Amino acid sequence: MRNRGAAILGHPATGGLCRLLIGGIFLYTALPKVLRPDDFARLVSGYRLLYPDLVALAGVTMPWIELITGAFLVIGLIPRSSALVAAVLLAAFMAAGALALLRGLHISCGCFFPLMGDHTLGWDLLLRDAVLLILTLQILAWPSSFLPCLRKSAPSSP
Amino acid sequence: MRPRHHAPANSGHSDALVVIAGALAIVIGASALGLAVNHLSPRRLPLFPVPAAGQARSSAAAPGPRSLGGGGSPTAAAPAAIPLPKGLEAISIGEARAAYDKQLALFLDARPADQYAEARIPGAVSLPADAFDDHFPDAADKIEASPFLVIYCEGGDCSDAIHVGERLFEYGFLGIRIMVDGFDPWATAGNPVSKGSQP
Numbered sequence: 001m002r003n004r005g006a007a008i009l010g011h012p013a014t015g016g017l018c019r020l021l022i023g024g025i026f027l028y029t030a031l032p033k034v035l036r037p038d039d040f041a042r043l044v045s046g047y048r049l050l051y052p053d054l055v056a057l058a059g060v061t062m063p064w065i066e067l068i069t070g071a072f073l074v075i076g077l078i079p080r081s082s083a084l085v086a087a088v089l090l091a092a093f094m095a096a097g098a099l100a101l102l103r104g105l106h107i108s109c110g111c112f113f114p115l116m117g118d119h120t121l122g123w124d125l126l127l128r129d130a131v132l133l134i135l136t137l138q139i140l141a142w143p144s145s146f147l148p149c150l151r152k153s154a155p156s157s158p
Numbered sequence: 159m160r161p162r163h164h165a166p167a168n169s170g171h172s173d174a175l176v177v178i179a180g181a182l183a184i185v186i187g188a189s190a191l192g193l194a195v196n197h198l199s200p201r202r203l204p205l206f207p208v209p210a211a212g213q214a215r216s217s218a219a220a221p222g223p224r225s226l227g228g229g230g231s232p233t234a235a236a237p238a239a240i241p242l243p244k245g246l247e248a249i250s251i252g253e254a255r256a257a258y259d260k261q262l263a264l265f266l267d268a269r270p271a272d273q274y275a276e277a278r279i280p281g282a283v284s285l286p287a288d289a290f291d292d293h294f295p296d297a298a299d300k301i302e303a304s305p306f307l308v309i310y311c312e313g314g315d316c317s318d319a320i321h322v323g324e325r326l327f328e329y330g331f332l333g334i335r336i337m338v339d340g341f342d343p344w345a346t347a348g349n350p351v352s353k354g355s356q357p
Contacts, residue, residue: 037196039332046304048303056205060193065185067188069188084180085185140177
């Protein structure tokens with residue numbers, strides 16, 4: 001039974017689903033930020049965690065890190081490294097969000113479209129990030145790829 | 159069933175190093191790409207705030223002309239359209255209303271203080287263009303805490319909102335929208351208005 005569970009967890013289809021889900025969400029959330037770095041920088045400044053001089057730098061670079069990570073996860077290019085970046089980003093988002101909530105800040109989370117239809121930061125969004133963070137562990141443990149040349153090189157178990 | 163090979167003791171170490179090196183390559187490569195795109199973009203985001211004492215920015219870098227005229231649609235072409243300076247973007251009354259309803263933006267009233275006292279958008283903060291330096295210290299905390307700023311003046315050909323927006327952009331604030339149609343069309347369209355001592 002335990003072996004069966006491990007077999008399902010380590011099955012390439014499970015890995016593919018995890019990569020598609022996390023990569024797809026990263027791509028979806030990164031695109032508006034890439035197109036509107038000023039809006040994203042403004043949202044970052046709302047968290048009041050970074051020095052003002054670093055806010056614009058974060059606004060310019062972070063969306064691209066999300067975008068490239070998302071794209072790599074979807075196609076399965078260096079999946080473990082991409083999953084590691086995704087895990088660090090998700091952990092950082094959760095820490096920043098939790099600090100903001102504990103300080104009583106009512107701010108836009110900066111997760112989705114910049115102005116219209118954005119989500120107010122709440123514990124539910126941190127829970128979503130936690131679920132995604134757990135899914136990145138699957139990719140780290142059982143990397144898989146849609147690219148035929150990379151399939152054979154991926155180990156079958158950690 | 160494929161026989162499992164026992165890897166050398168340091169192979170796990172080298173695997174981890176390869177994964178970390180790959181992650182660093184993604185971060186550095188993506189950051190460099192972002193900086194390069196920002197550098198080449200007409201909507202370039204200044205990486206360091208301009209000193210407050212700096213000169214007003216040229217309006218030539220605005221992405222395109224936007225009408226400030228006469229209560230019509232902000233997308234309508236006007237012969238004397240004033241292009242918005244860099245860092246400012248036009249927002250229609252409909253978009254401003256959506257931001258108001260979702261409480262995503264702080265509204266800044268750039269009209270003279272007596273007009274603000276008479277009627278204003280509920281929750282708006284007074285930051286008159288003609289007394290910016292007097293009012294800014296009181297408004298600074300709210301401005302810093304808000305993800306977006308929507309600035310307005312009377313409407314028509316008023317430019318107070320643009321002057322206030324330029325000053326805020328020079329101070330390093332981002333996400334600045336100008337409600338180009340102004341307060342008067344906002345009020346006549348039946349949107350929320352506070353009068354007198356109402357909050």
